[in-house]
Amino acid sequence: MSEVVKLHFDVDGEDFTSAGQASVQVKKILRQLGINPEIIRKVSIAMYEGEINMVIHAGGGYADILIYEDRIEIHLVDHGPGIANVEMAMREGWSTAPDNIRSLGFGAGMGLPNMKRYTDDMKIDSALGEGTRITMRINL
Amino acid sequence: MTVEALANALELSALVVAEPEREIDGVYIGDLLSWVMGRAKSDNVWITIMSNINVIAVATLADVSCVILAEGVSLDEETLAVARAKGVNLYTSPKTAYQLAAAIAALPV
Numbered sequence: 001m002s003e004v005v006k007l008h009f010d011v012d013g014e015d016f017t018s019a020g021q022a023s024v025q026v027k028k029i030l031r032q033l034g035i036n037p038e039i040i041r042k043v044s045i046a047m048y049e050g051e052i053n054m055v056i057h058a059g060g061g062y063a064d065i066l067i068y069e070d071r072i073e074i075h076l077v078d079h080g081p082g083i084a085n086v087e088m089a090m091r092e093g094w095s096t097a098p099d100n101i102r103s104l105g106f107g108a109g110m111g112l113p114n115m116k117r118y119t120d121d122m123k124i125d126s127a128l129g130e131g132t133r134i135t136m137r138i139n140l
Numbered sequence: 141m142t143v144e145a146l147a148n149a150l151e152l153s154a155l156v157v158a159e160p161e162r163e164i165d166g167v168y169i170g171d172l173l174s175w176v177m178g179r180a181k182s183d184n185v186w187i188t189i190m191s192n193i194n195v196i197a198v199a200t201l202a203d204v205s206c207v208i209l210a211e212g213v214s215l216d217e218e219t220l221a222v223a224r225a226k227g228v229n230l231y232t233s234p235k236t237a238y239q240l241a242a243a244i245a246a247l248p249v
């Protein structure tokens with residue numbers, strides 16, 4: 001089915017306080033497009049978790065949001081260290097986040113599980129030393 | 141019940157009043173932001189002692205009706221400005237999260 005809207009965001013790996021701006025922006029645009037609020041919530045939370053992960057764990061990257069008639073796709077790409085054990089990383093509570101990140105309320109090891117919870121399909125392609133590509137799909 | 145009625149009933153101090161007429165539905169208490177995003181529901185009152193700028197993004201994305209900072213926690217002016225810009229209802233109270241939740245539970249619906 002033909003692509004309706006494509007959004008692209010660069011995620012700054014240096015700036016932790018502005019992390020989430022892309023997600024908040026996406027939320028706003030989805031609202032303007034008249035997307036159902038529960039779908040907006042799922043998309044924007046899944047994207048935020050991914051965005052935060054790119055900042056905390058990967059030194060930044062980019063996010064592409066593709067809005068089709070029947071689905072929304074979120075593509076998150078970074079050239080960080082990669083994930084050594086994806087199965088382990090997907091477990092609730094598993095985290096390598098440092099203490100300074102935990103003191104900000106992140107690093108509970110619930111980000112990837114939340115991304116899975118809020119999407120209809122999620123795929124992680126990660127290679128050590130090369131980076132991580134996460135693709136998520138939410139059906140409309 | 142509206143956010144404004146809740147704020148009056150619990151004698152909350154207003155930090156940002158963006159949408160006082162918004163209806164509240166249920167409560168979520170937590171400081172770990174991914175737990176909040178995973179478990180809080182739309183329109184919940186979110187009670188937390190977490191006090192950094194990421195609270196505002198999480199409140200927006202989780203679509204809670206308002207945030208109550210417990211134990212007298214406050215936020216710096218920069219964060220308040222972001223909350224204002226994003227339209228997040230934000231209050232503070234000297235009460236503990238438990239006291240706030242108990243007070244909300246005791247309110248007539």
Ligand SMILES: Nc1ncnc2c1ncn2[C@@H]1O[C@H](COP(=O)(O)OP(=O)(O)O)[C@@H](O)[C@H]1O
Binds near residue numbers: 106107108109111113
């Ligand atoms: N983009 C990424 N690049 C490298 N490692 C990642 C990335 N995303 C997640 N991880 C790894 O997976 C773990 C679990 O991620 P997550 O569930 O979001 O929990 P948290 O971010 O709280 O640690 C992280 O601690 C980190 O080790």
Ligand SMILES: [Mg+2]
Binds near residue numbers: 052053110112
């Ligand atoms: Mg995470």
